[in-house]
Each structure stands twice: as C-alpha cells, then as structure tokens.
Amino acid sequence: MNIGRLLSIIASASLALWAPGALAQTDTVKLGVIGSLTGPHSGWDVPASDGVQMAVSEINAAGGFKVGDKTYKFSVVQEDTQSKPDIAATAAQKLLSDEDIRFVMGVLTSTPGVPVANQMARAKVLYVGGFTAMDGLVGTKGKELLLRALDTDETAAKGFVPAAAKELGLKRVGMLLPNDDVSKSIVKIYEPLFKQNGIEVGLVELFQPGTTDFAPVLRKFQNQGLDGLFIGYSDPDAEAIIRQSLEIGGLPTKFVYRGGSSQPAAKYADKIDGFLWQILTRDLANPSDDKVKDWILRYKAFTKKEVTPQTYWALTFYDTVFMLVKAMQEAGTVTDPAAVAAKLKGMAYDGVRRMSYNGEGRAITDIDIGVLKGGKVYSIPQKIL
Amino acid sequence: MLTVENLKVAYGRVEAVRGVSFAVPAGQIAALIGANGAGKSSTLNALTGLVRCRGKIAEGDIRFDGLATDAIVRHGVVQVAQGRQLFPLMSVRENLELGAFLRSAADKRRRLDELMARFPLLAERAEQAAGTLSGGEQQLVAIARALMAEPRILLIDEPCLGLAPIMIRRVAAVLRDLHAAGLTILIAEQNASFATAIAEHLLVMENGRITQAGPPAAVMAHADVRRAYLGI
Amino acid sequence: MGLDIAQTLIDGLMVGGLYATVALGITLVFGLVGILNFAHGQSVMLGAYVTFFGVQAGLGFWLSAALAVLAMAAFGAILEQLVFRRTLGDHMAGLAVSLGLIMVIENLAAATFSPDPRFVDPPVSGSIMVGPLQLSSQRLLVLAISTALIGGFYLFLQRATLGKAIRAMAQNRQGAALVGVRVSLVSRTIFTIGSALAGAAGALYASLFAVTPYMGNTPLTKGFILAALGGLGSVPGAIAAGFLLGIAESFGSRYLSASFRDGYGFILLILALLFLPTGLFGAGKARV
Numbered sequence A: 001m002n003i004g005r006l007l008s009i010i011a012s013a014s015l016a017l018w019a020p021g022a023l024a025q026t027d028t029v030k031l032g033v034i035g036s037l038t039g040p041h042s043g044w045d046v047p048a049s050d051g052v053q054m055a056v057s058e059i060n061a062a063g064g065f066k067v068g069d070k071t072y073k074f075s076v077v078q079e080d081t082q083s084k085p086d087i088a089a090t091a092a093q094k095l096l097s098d099e100d101i102r103f104v105m106g107v108l109t110s111t112p113g114v115p116v117a118n119q120m121a122r123a124k125v126l127y128v129g130g131f132t133a134m135d136g137l138v139g140t141k142g143k144e145l146l147l148r149a150l151d152t153d154e155t156a157a158k159g160f161v162p163a164a165a166k167e168l169g170l171k172r173v174g175m176l177l178p179n180d181d182v183s184k185s186i187v188k189i190y191e192p193l194f195k196q197n198g199i200e201v202g203l204v205e206l207f208q209p210g211t212t213d214f215a216p217v218l219r220k221f222q223n224q225g226l227d228g229l230f231i232g233y234s235d236p237d238a239e240a241i242i243r244q245s246l247e248i249g250g251l252p253t254k255f256v257y258r259g260g261s262s263q264p265a266a267k268y269a270d271k272i273d274g275f276l277w278q279i280l281t282r283d284l285a286n287p288s289d290d291k292v293k294d295w296i297l298r299y300k301a302f303t304k305k306e307v308t309p310q311t312y313w314a315l316t317f318y319d320t321v322f323m324l325v326k327a328m329q330e331a332g333t334v335t336d337p338a339a340v341a342a343k344l345k346g347m348a349y350d351g352v353r354r355m356s357y358n359g360e361g362r363a364i365t366d367i368d369i370g371v372l373k374g375g376k377v378y379s380i381p382q383k384i385l
Numbered sequence B: 001m002l003t004v005e006n007l008k009v010a011y012g013r014v015e016a017v018r019g020v021s022f023a024v025p026a027g028q029i030a031a032l033i034g035a036n037g038a039g040k041s042s043t044l045n046a047l048t049g050l051v052r053c054r055g056k057i058a059e060g061d062i063r064f065d066g067l068a069t070d071a072i073v074r075h076g077v078v079q080v081a082q083g084r085q086l087f088p089l090m091s092v093r094e095n096l097e098l099g100a101f102l103r104s105a106a107d108k109r110r111r112l113d114e115l116m117a118r119f120p121l122l123a124e125r126a127e128q129a130a131g132t133l134s135g136g137e138q139q140l141v142a143i144a145r146a147l148m149a150e151p152r153i154l155l156i157d158e159p160c161l162g163l164a165p166i167m168i169r170r171v172a173a174v175l176r177d178l179h180a181a182g183l184t185i186l187i188a189e190q191n192a193s194f195a196t197a198i199a200e201h202l203l204v205m206e207n208g209r210i211t212q213a214g215p216p217a218a219v220m221a222h223a224d225v226r227r228a229y230l231g232i
Numbered sequence C: 001m002g003l004d005i006a007q008t009l010i011d012g013l014m015v016g017g018l019y020a021t022v023a024l025g026i027t028l029v030f031g032l033v034g035i036l037n038f039a040h041g042q043s044v045m046l047g048a049y050v051t052f053f054g055v056q057a058g059l060g061f062w063l064s065a066a067l068a069v070l071a072m073a074a075f076g077a078i079l080e081q082l083v084f085r086r087t088l089g090d091h092m093a094g095l096a097v098s099l100g101l102i103m104v105i106e107n108l109a110a111a112t113f114s115p116d117p118r119f120v121d122p123p124v125s126g127s128i129m130v131g132p133l134q135l136s137s138q139r140l141l142v143l144a145i146s147t148a149l150i151g152g153f154y155l156f157l158q159r160a161t162l163g164k165a166i167r168a169m170a171q172n173r174q175g176a177a178l179v180g181v182r183v184s185l186v187s188r189t190i191f192t193i194g195s196a197l198a199g200a201a202g203a204l205y206a207s208l209f210a211v212t213p214y215m216g217n218t219p220l221t222k223g224f225i226l227a228a229l230g231g232l233g234s235v236p237g238a239i240a241a242g243f244l245l246g247i248a249e250s251f252g253s254r255y256l257s258a259s260f261r262d263g264y265g266f267i268l269l270i271l272a273l274l275f276l277p278t279g280l281f282g283a284g285k286a287r288v
C-alpha cells in the first residue's frame, strides 16, 4: 500500500466522521422497547418487539417524520425483562436512567409487566403495554400516561360471543376456568353476553390453577344438556381439557376458547366439532385482508423469520408506533409525553389493525376470530370499532 | 484355629480395642469376659467385619481382616450379635430363612428342617412375628438363624443378657451340644459364672486389652478377677 | 346417582394408582435407606420426557415407556453412587442435597427441553362402555399397569430372596448385615428400583397429562403426603394411601369444589397425623 492510498483512506474516514454533525438536519427521538427477549414469555415479547423495530425501520427509511419544522428519526433502546418480575424492574430502571427516553412500548405478560408499568407511571413517561393486568392500571390516578394496545376482555367479548353463537350454533354452554381473579372477571363479562346472544350458561366451574387431571371436574359437565364448553385461558389448560373431555366421553365437542391460539385443538381437529379462539390482532395464518398479506411480506423481509402461530403478536404495537408519530405531530412536541398521550387518547387509526385508544387509554380494535371446524381452519374479522 | 493378632478398633478418638491377641483352637469354646465397655462387642464386631479394625485376623492360613461381612459369613464365621438383631416384623421362619441368605435354596430347606426338628420351639412358633417372642425365645431364634449359615466358627455376644436362670441353662445346653458337634465357639460375656461353667478357655478383657488368659480354674483363682467378676 | 358415584370412584382409583406408584418409590427409599429423596419427582419428570422423545422419535409408547424405566433406573443408580451414598445417615445433608438436586435438574430440564408443555399420544384413545359406565380407555390402561406394577412389586418384596433381604434391611440393618446381606448393594438396588418406578410413573403421567419441566412437583408433594399418611416407610400404607388420595380428590372435585383439589390431600394428611399418628396401618404391621 502506498502513502497516497493511505492518506486518502484517512481523509475519507475523517470526512465520514464529520459528516453527520456537519449535515445534521434530523434529530432523533429515543424509543424505549422493553420485554422478555428470553425465558418462557419470550414467545410473546420477541415478536412484539420485532413489530416495533419493523415500524421504526419503515418510518426511518421513509425519511423520518416532521414535528414542527424539524425532522426526526427514531432510535430504539431495548431492554430484556427475562420473563421475571425482579429483572423487569431493573430493566425498566435502566431504560429510565436515560432521560432522553420519554416513550416506551412493550411487555405482553403480566408477571414482568406490572413492575414495568409501575416504574413507567412513576417516571411519567408514556408507556404502551399489552399485558392483561394493565386493564386494572390504565385510567387510574397517577397512571394517566399508561395505555394498553390490546382489547380488554369486555371489548373482545363483544365480537367473540356473537361469532361463537353463529359459527358453532351453540344453545347451552358450560364454563370451565382456573380459580383466579382473571377468570372471575371473565365469567362476569361473558355470562351476560352469552345470554344476550341466546346462549344459556348451564354450569360454571373454577378449577384449582395448576390442575392436570380434569376428569372429576369434567364429570360435572356430563348429562347437563350442554352443546359447548367455554374454556380458558392458557394453552396447556385448554389442551388438557380438550384431550381429557375426549378421553372421558359424554361431553360437548365444541369449544370456545378465551385464549389466543388454535394450538390446544390442533391435535384433536378431527375429533371435535368446533373450536373458536381470539386473535387479538390479525390472523396471519389465513389472511384474507390485503393489508395483512402485504404486512406479512414486509415482516418476513425485515425479520428474516417465518410466520409462526406466535407471530401475530408482532402487530400489538406496530400500528401504535405510527399513531405515536401522528400524536407527536398533533401535539407539536417530541419531549412532552403528557401532551402526546392526550393526543393518542381518542385517536382512531386505520392501519394493519383498525384501532383506537379511548379516553382512558384502552385500545378498542377490530379483531379476528379463529375458527377450526370440519377439519378446516379459517378466521372471521369482527368489527368492534 | 482362629487367631487374632494385635487387633485394634477405634471409634474416632475412642480406642475401644487396643492391641488384642489371642487364639481359639478348632473345636474349643472360649469366652471373652469383661465389664461394660471393656471392648468385647467391638472385638466380635471386628471379627465379623461390622466395624473397621487394624491387626491380623485369620483362620489357619486364611486371613479375613478387612473383608466385608458377607465374605466372612461365606467363610464360615457367623456372629449372634448383642441384642439379637432379629427382624421383628418377620416370622420366625422368615428370620431363619434369611440366616441362609447366602446359601442355595436346597441347603436352606434342609437346614430349616434340621433345626426345626432339633428345636421344637421354632417349629411351634414358625409363623409368629419374631418381635413378639420372649427374650429367651428370641435368643434361641438368633442362635438358630446363625446356625442356618452352617458356620464353622460361631461368635455369640452376651447370650445370657436379660434371661432368667432357667433360660440361661437352656442356652448353655444348646452351646454344649454345638461344642460336642465340633463347632468352634467364642462367647463374649459379662456373666463370669456362666462363662466359667461353659468355656474351656477364658480371656479377661479390661479397657480394650486382654489382661489374663487361661483355663477357667486358673483365671478364676486370680484374686483380682474373683473380686471383679464374682464379687468375692 | 349410583352410576355417577361408581364412575367417580373409578376415576379416583385411576389417578390413585399413579399416586401409589410414586409414593411407593418414596417410601421405599425412605423406609429402607432413611433418605427423603426430594429428587424423586424429578425422576418422574425425566421419565415423562424420555417417553415423550421416544414417542416423537417413532419408537411407539410401549418401547418409549420401557426406555423411560431403564433410563431412570440408571439415573437412580448414578444418583445413589455419586450423591446419596455420601449422605447416608445424615438426614439434613440428604435433605439439602436432594432439594438442591431439584433446582439443578428442573432448571437444566427447562433450559434443554423448554418450558412448553408437551403432550404424548396415548397408546389407546377415547372412552369405552363398561356396562353402564363410560370410562376413559387410557385411564383404565394406566390403572391396570400401575396395579400390576404395585402388585408385582409387593409380591417381589414378600416372596423373592432379594425382596426379603430388602425388608430385612428395613427392619434391622445390622441384622441384615450379619446374615450376609451386602447393605450398600441393597441400598443401591433400592434406589434403582425406586427411580425405575418413578420412570414408569412418568411414562404413565405422560400418557394422560402434559409433560413440563415442573411436572415433578405435584407428584412429589403428593408422594410425600402419601408416604407420611401411610406411615413413613410402610409399603402397604403408601399404596393404600395413594388410592385413598385419588378417591378423595375425585369425590372432592366432583361433589365439592374443584378449586380446592390439591387441598383434599392435606386434609387427609392432617387428619391422619392427628388420629393415626403411626400411619394407616399402625406402626406394628405397617412397614415393608
């Protein structure tokens, strides 16, 4: 290598170093992304964080966004909650120690989610989460900057129960759920809705969480004139119930699953007469909507991953990133999370999901209902918004 | 001939046996006598491999110190331990059968028949749980269980402990019979009068050492021993 | 109503057989070797995984179950050799070690197999009518197998020479040594058999319930309740207690509340400890 060549390399390198400063027209907005990238909850949070990264990359690739007369791009700062509440608290703390982070998204499971949400509320940053326990936090005093990107049970049920009535032709169902607070609120929401839709609720039973042998409790559902079972709310419980119902016999073979996957019924598809589940974002396995088909192509290109039954969680926060931009533009600020939150609340957005946030910060969105019937799997979009 | 040379047993810091040497010629009845804690049981347990020891233990040319109990039993040295160590919830028959644990099924059956013929009590109580027998009956079962293995050398620890005089006489009769049949027997005993009555050779143990040895008459003539064991 | 009671009773017997198989292993090891082996539940879990992977590899259920039994037998022998041999006679050390083992095995399993629940295709499916009773075929099969295992094992203890040596050792360790039983060898045998039984229980569990790294805990706690209920160390007691618990849970969940399912075992335990402090059969006859 000759001296001239070397000099030219040094020159161009120093030019490159100078360039961003010299040409800086765009500023960055730091977006915190938090979630369980490892551990048992990573099945939810890894796709969810992929979705945020994907939205950010699309926004930045299009040149960023203008707020006032400045153009901004997002830069993502990510922390792993490792599926554990204590680690989640420190991960949140770590994000919050960067004072430039005023907007945070992530966490779909309640155990690590609650400590994260509490830290975020205390620090007065705008936090959009997805986990169920957030329903109890959103809209309460001191938590005005918390928003939940998924429908509450109440909202989802409004689309789910009519679909169950229509698709499975149910007349009389039994409800079987674990004995905990979530289930109790599910029963409170669904029982009247079933009645409104012309379905009797014959029997409600709560089993001990962690139950593996459902035979004795399932016996209670025999000879009750039931044509369907409403079950929840985790995949392993649901699969065990379906499997053991078939094993014992004399039980309904139509299942309404208050859960987000067809997994529990997959192996028993030819032995049951119907299975309904909730897709809280959009159906990616059997998409009918062109917006969804297009998104899947972009998702695959961006993440280099295939679509799995868990992938739909990537849509949890995807549209909300675009809504956040819109809210910043309407509020005219990238530094005042309260002003931005105020604009997000009440905003409706027609993205890959059709969604809105209500005045409290709860999402109200259209969802897809998954149906497994006669050996076929398909989904029906439910308009709720 | 059973020979023991410079046998030592220690439990951590406690030296229970401190270099004991003696010999029991084939066919002889010998007795180790000594007060509580003298080290008699420790000696017998060392001979049957139940406790670790140093020194030399042999029968003729064959050394068996350091061997495991089952190998020693196979060699023909069997102990009736202090406290009898029966299997209390099992029947007398099962206890006896286990005595021949290392023998063939045929040997076991033959031996069981022989012993039941010899001790009618065993046949009578064959199905009774051993734990429900009286102390004397249990001692008999314990001896019979040891005999199931057809030993050449029998070690018995405190055969008379807690027995009534009539039962003591019975045990003595059994031991004499066995002696007559040619068995080599080593008894550990506190009861000196029993030992002198039955043994051909006495070994007096004190604090882990053998202090005197010889025929019973000679040993008992010794004033110290009479004072210590006969209270005269 | 009568039909319902009969069905509930049989449901109870079917899980009871599983409980009894696990409790048998625990009581055996405790009664004979004096070790409360908390890692026993992990043998159940590992046995279930061996079955799952065997079935997945196309070996079929029976071969996989046999493999699970063999693998767990080896696992028990290794554990005894490497760990429990050194804690003999020291209950606290044995306890600490086995508690530590739970952590190690469970976390290793979670890391290797992932915590996702797995379901094994059972050898038979659906239900059959036995007279007027509608019963799960697989559960009946499990009941038959566990009864055969328990019965066979009981006969082995009563009749076989090695079985007698095991009982002898439980009643008097020194006495057993005196007749030529090699106590250390028998201890290892017991560990091996106990763990093999756990492997069998694991295969049976897997044929009915989800396989997860944490599945060992419930059988373990229940196994300990049963071992205590039966009078620690008593084989007939543990077996009877296993079936009793299965029946109690079944009736409790059927006619009382299913949300209290695991509580019925503890109620039984507390009652047993209060009124039968020496176990179901009393101390005398109990034991092995």
Ligand SMILES: Nc1ncnc2c1ncn2[C@@H]1O[C@H](COP(=O)(O)OP(=O)(O)OP(=O)(O)O)[C@@H](O)[C@H]1O
Pocket: B011, B014, B015, B016, B034, B035, B036, B037, B038, B039, B040, B041, B042, B043, B082, B190
């Ligand atoms: N397992 C043991 N651990 C510690 N010390 C022991 C043990 N066994 C015996 N000893 C001690 O060794 C000594 C000798 O005991 P050993 O039982 O051999 O005496 P002994 O002559 O048989 O007495 P006794 O007539 O009371 O049976 C005693 O001091 C005893 O305390």
Ligand SMILES: [Mg+2]
Pocket: B040, B041, B042, B082, B157, B158
């Ligand atoms: Mg003694």
